[in-house]
Amino acid sequence: GAGVSQTPSNKVTEKGKYVELRCDPISGHTALYWYRQSLGQGPEFLIYFQGTGAADDSGLPNDRFFAVRPEGSVSTLKIQRTERGDSAVYLCASSYGVGETQYFGPGTRLLVL
């Protein structure tokens, strides 16, 4: 079956611009996660959705970051007023439920100039 998909695969933007990153989870997975991976590091948690609601957004670095999942499937991570420090790979994962194996998408490589 289809895995987790993410678009775009690469995004180059200028400092101060707004970006949206999209994630389409595995069909039937109710849990969806966003992580950020900086060069040479492991993924760091940003936010987790169970269904349509953000069950845990404790990893969002500041209020420039926001994510939605309006219909309980596709999710969009939104970054306002991008900064050069936001440059990283943004990974999305989904799972059947709590504590279950998370399956990751290919990531979106964001570069802020």
Add this chain to the structure above:
Amino acid sequence: AQKITQTQPGMFVQEKEAVTLDCTYDTSDPSYGLFWYKQPSSGEMIFLIYQGSYDQQNATEGRYSLNFQKARKSANLVISASQLGDSAMYFCAMSRPNTGNQFYFGTGTSLTVIP
């Protein structure tokens, strides 16, 4: 506080040999899960193997096995009969379902298989 520690930034192994990648974890939760992921240069995180904290036996998946030593809080990944395609970054991760649903990842180990 670092919850997952991977002390080997880089490892080399001869093709067809076995290799062990180290992972130690830190939690006081009685219920947790341990995972290993492979990340090739393409960037996608590929799930390899899972071990639950209450599992009595070490997990195995094909050429992958997890050496789970609960008292030492270690969960080392053993790859047998290494192949050139095993060259990648390997990440150890932990879930703690009772305190949240995020995974905690280590900093990874870069494995290079030498022909």
